[in-house]
Amino acid sequence: QVQLVESGGGLVQPGGSLRLSCAVSGMTTFSLHDIYWYRQAPGKERERVARFSAGGIIYYSDSVKGRFTVSRDNTKNRAYLQMNSLNPEDTAIYYCNLWRSGTDYWGQGTQVTVSS
Numbered sequence: 001q002v003q004l005v006e007s008g009g010g011l012v013q014p015g016g017s018l019r020l021s022c023a024v025s026g027m028t029t030f031s032l033h034d035i036y037w038y039r040q041a042p043g044k045e046r047e048r049v050a051r052f053s054a055g056g057i058i059y060y061s062d063s064v065k066g067r068f069t070v071s072r073d074n075t076k077n078r079a080y081l082q083m084n085s086l087n088p089e090d091t092a093i094y095y096c097n098l099w100r101s102g103t104d105y106w107g108q109g110t111q112v113t114v115s116s
Contacts, residue, residue, distance in 0.1 A: 002026040002105045004096050009110030012086055020081040020110060022096030031074035033100055037081045039092035039112075046095075050081060063089075086114045 008020040020037070024030050037050040050070040051059040058070060069082040079096055093109040 002098070002100065002103075004098060004105055004107035006094060006096055006107040006110040009094060009112045011113045011115065013116050014087050014114055016086050016114070017082070017084045018086065018112060020083065020094055020096075020112075022079040022081075022107060024077040024079070024096075024098060027077070027100065029100075030077040030098075033098050035070075035072055035079040036097040037070060037079070038095045038097055039090075040095070040109075041089075041092040044092075047092075049094075052079060083112070086112075088114045090114050 003025045005023045006020060008018060010018060012018055032054050034051060034053045036048060038046050038048050040046040047061065049061045049064045050068060052070045052072050060068060067085045072079045091112060091114050093111050095109045096107050098105045
């Protein structure tokens, strides 16, 4: 079955960088699907922060625009989220997401904590 596994989170100081990865398994049509990155901070609703469509259209939320870069490698069934100039407001669990044939697939999330 389709599985998404995020990695790359951790503790970083304000102004630092992290690169998250999302490994997608169980499907051969990864290149045909949009991939999303979401985050959820404690006590807050889940927020969509980036999207890389199958057709190459990229979206960023205003809160991360100019600091985060989404990418994908269709040969490896992987998506990435490069996060620069991190600040404490970026602290959250980060999830990757993919929708296929009426089913929403989510990873387990990776914790990002920005603190001095």
